[in-house]
Amino acid sequence: MGFSKRLHCLRWNSRKTGLQEAGVAVVKRKGATTRPESIGRVLLAWYARSKRDLPWRASSPDPYAVWVSEIMLQQTQVERVREFFVRFMERFPTVHDLAAAREPTVLKYWEGLGYYRRARQLHAAAKQIVHEHGGEFPRTVEGLRSLPGIGRYTAGAIGSIAFDLATPIVEANSRRVIARLVGHAAPLDGPGGDEPIWEIAAGLVPPRHPGRFNQALMDLGAMICTPKLPLCSRCPLASACVAHQTNRVAAIPAQAKRRPVKQVQETAVVLRHGESVLVERRGPGEWWEGLWDFPRGSGTAAKRGRRLGLVTYSVTHHRIECAVREQIMTRRTTPTKAQRWVKVTSLDALAMTAPGRRIARLVARSGD
Numbered sequence: 001m002g003f004s005k006r007l008h009c010l011r012w013n014s015r016k017t018g019l020q021e022a023g024v025a026v027v028k029r030k031g032a033t034t035r036p037e038s039i040g041r042v043l044l045a046w047y048a049r050s051k052r053d054l055p056w057r058a059s060s061p062d063p064y065a066v067w068v069s070e071i072m073l074q075q076t077q078v079e080r081v082r083e084f085f086v087r088f089m090e091r092f093p094t095v096h097d098l099a100a101a102r103e104p105t106v107l108k109y110w111e112g113l114g115y116y117r118r119a120r121q122l123h124a125a126a127k128q129i130v131h132e133h134g135g136e137f138p139r140t141v142e143g144l145r146s147l148p149g150i151g152r153y154t155a156g157a158i159g160s161i162a163f164d165l166a167t168p169i170v171e172a173n174s175r176r177v178i179a180r181l182v183g184h185a186a187p188l189d190g191p192g193g194d195e196p197i198w199e200i201a202a203g204l205v206p207p208r209h210p211g212r213f214n215q216a217l218m219d220l221g222a223m224i225c226t227p228k229l230p231l232c233s234r235c236p237l238a239s240a241c242v243a244h245q246t247n248r249v250a251a252i253p254a255q256a257k258r259r260p261v262k263q264v265q266e267t268a269v270v271l272r273h274g275e276s277v278l279v280e281r282r283g284p285g286e287w288w289e290g291l292w293d294f295p296r297g298s299g300t301a302a303k304r305g306r307r308l309g310l311v312t313y314s315v316t317h318h319r320i321e322c323a324v325r326e327q328i329m330t331r332r333t334t335p336t337k338a339q340r341w342v343k344v345t346s347l348d349a350l351a352m353t354a355p356g357r358r359i360a361r362l363v364a365r366s367g368d
């Protein structure tokens with residue numbers, strides 16, 4: 001008998017999954033029960049047939065590669081991570097190589113991925129692994145979580161994928177799949193967050209092949225159970241899925257109200273002396289801490305000089321329009337501790353903020 005016929009009733013093990021506490025709606029029909037083990041079996045079989053081919057997936061996963069890829073994948077699309085991952089691993093093939101590198105070099109290899117705090121924490125954790133753990137990753141979720149930048153999700157990913165720990169991981173894709181599977185209609189980004197989903201995920205993850213199971217949930221969310229127009233007719237979990245069975249797929253997961261976008265206007269001032277320009281490093285607590293950019297001007301100083309163009313970018317809920325002006329200097333000003341005069345042709349070698357890099361291109365073009 002096929003999976004869809006055997007699973008007439010969806011009745012989760014509420015003690016194991018925490019489903020009751022989460023107040024999640026459950027579809028019940030006559031007959032058998034849809035147990036987490038059945039979900040696991042079906043999902044693992046689907047994964048064996050359909051998994052994505054990704055450069056960090058290996059038959060015996062290396063915790064270092066899993067870790068680097070998972071940190072890169074936070075806030076960044078898989079397709080974009082592919083090329084960065086390969087380049088990063090060529091330059092820092094082991095945790096020892098990463099620990100021995102200088103921070104500007106690490107940031108340079110991170111440039112373009114954004115959210116540079118991730119790179120700094122990756123670097124700090126690599127040093128800790130080498131100096132305090134003899135170069136070996138801790139093999140428990142608690143041990144992994146004691147490292148900088150490794151939270152619940154990343155510890156679960158490394159633990160389950162590299163060390164076969166039966167621990168859940170919940171990220172955007174698996175969160176959506178689980179919410180729909182059990183019909184969890186409350187917003188996951190509102191109060192209470194996605195804690196109920198973590199509890200359900202903990203009850204689903206099987207003792208055998210937990211890493212594959214977690215990756216299968218993520219792949220299903222990325223390829224089949226997509227945010228818009230999911231392919232339920234091709235989904236291996238369709239017969240067990242509460243959202244699908246009750247026609248609520250489009251409504252789950254619900255979205256909390258978004259913060260309104262704030263418009264910000266600023267001016268980047270490119271001070272130029274001959275072939276050199278003044279750049280400054282973003283300080284602690286600023287967006288893009290540790291990366292180079294052009295100074296921002298205010299008042300009349302920001303209105304002087306030739307306009308090179310406009311760079312627009314978004315950070316969190318801010319939408320920023322940055323006018324770029326070039327001021328030709330007859331002599332170099334004395335740079336502050338955070339500033340430096342650099343040749344326009346050397347800007348490529350600096351780790352720069354995303355808008356800084358775009359301004360640098362305007363500067364390079366203006367000299368053509």
Ligand code: SF4
Nearest residue numbers: 225232235238241244
């Ligand atoms: S049946 Fe549809 S909504 Fe349910 S898990 Fe599959 S793709 Fe997602």
